[in-house]
Amino acid sequence: MSKSRVVLLAALSAAVATAIASPVLAQDYKARAWAASCAACHGTNGRSEGEIPALAGKKKEDLLKKLKDAKAGEPKSLTVMHQHAKGYTDEQLERLADYFSKQPK
């Protein structure tokens, strides 16, 4: 592809992007990115594919309580979740619980 074509392409995509701009939804992008980290185990947007519990669409208060308990090392039966929860501030856990509670089951 020639240079002029690439330049043209860039100009064109910019033009198209402006012409059909998306409606901007209120979105907590940071929480979405943090939650995407959890998805490796809990599934995309908290829709788990296997044994690890799903998070999508669960009540925010319940999710937050479980996360804060896990951060405090409770219950003792946890295999790994306490080790992850301890990496986050309470404010981050709150925004994570909020994000997952709003995802479709």
Add this chain to the structure above:
Amino acid sequence: MTLNRRDFVKLLGAGAAVSAASLYGCAATPTRTIGRVVVVGGGYAGATAAKYIRLWEPGIEVILVEPNANFVSCPFSNRVLGGSMKIEELTVSYDKLQSVRGVKLVRDEVTAVDADKRVVRLAKGDALSYDRLILAPGIDFMYETIPGLNNAAAQERVLHSWKAGPQTVALRKQLEAMRDGGVYAIHIPKAPYRCPPGPYERATQVAFYLKNAKPKSKILILDANEDIQSKKGLFTKAWNEKYPGIVEYRPNSELLDVDARANTAKLLGGDVKADVLNVVPPQRAGKVAQGAKLTNINARFCGVDFLTYESTVAKGIHVLGDSIQAAPGMPKSGHMANQQAKICADAVIAVMTGRPVNDEPMISNTCYSWISDREVVHVASVHKYDKEKKTMVTVPGAGGLSPAPSVKEGAFAMGWAESIWSDALA
């Protein structure tokens, strides 16, 4: 400027591999082109990046360049050697990435990157232009450091099996053909290498197989490092208690050369002859990253900005996964690659749509290792961005190890695999 639909397609579709129909495919999504991202490599990093860009911003066209027909998971592939899993169970197709997410798959290899023109050239002759390029080419083996292995015939005999697929199956066949009373030896290169606990898990899985099938056999772990690189206590305990008398660990085993015909590892301390010799060679960033001159750290790995995974030497090119020079405590693992990919996807979308890049990325790692056919242990860590040091640091107090192998973690490990494969590929 007036353009009809055909010109538009001609302009965007630099390669015949991407047909006009596919450019307008995925009828459910309105065509709203913000720009094009080309992702090179469909492993844990590349597949995840491709999926998440489409998930979060369907207005960006994503083309994934990958030569293989299917994704084959390296994590858990040691179970194929142990005999409790089949390679087919580790294989996932790229179909859903295309049909559900509208990612365009081009079955080809990138031969060159033209960073100035923002074009990649493909082996089959086509070229693809991009607005942003994401390279996730995995690892390349430094065979030139092992002269006796630096030819195809020797490499067919002494396997690495460090990229899951035909080599995994071939090593299993070698183990099946080995006599009872034989020696399986694995050589581990100096860190950093892909999957720190992997070699020790492999020795453990081979022990699981030999203990039942060929109990007079022995396993030698020849480690170039001075000590076990991951889960030391858990692996040593398993070797001593579950597989007593089978596994022998030899640290500081620097490899000078290999005699492939004689199945002999020539070590600084003398020769070791095995019935099955398995050499994991030293590694560097995948070939595409080397060719694009992005390996600015010790001429091996690629320096990146941890907010965007953009190369520190080439604007507009991002590097993910095992090819990067990771921050301390960040292993070269599939889980880590999946995490980096989502930070990168979010940053690429942010840059292309003009919103600020997330300045507080958080990622985690968890590596599950199989001790038997059902029992598993893990190591976990959480990593956050340090604004002053401009790098990722491990969060103190978080992360840790399993207390002991358990069947419960075996079930969660399978749950992890199902979730992460779908997270990357569906």
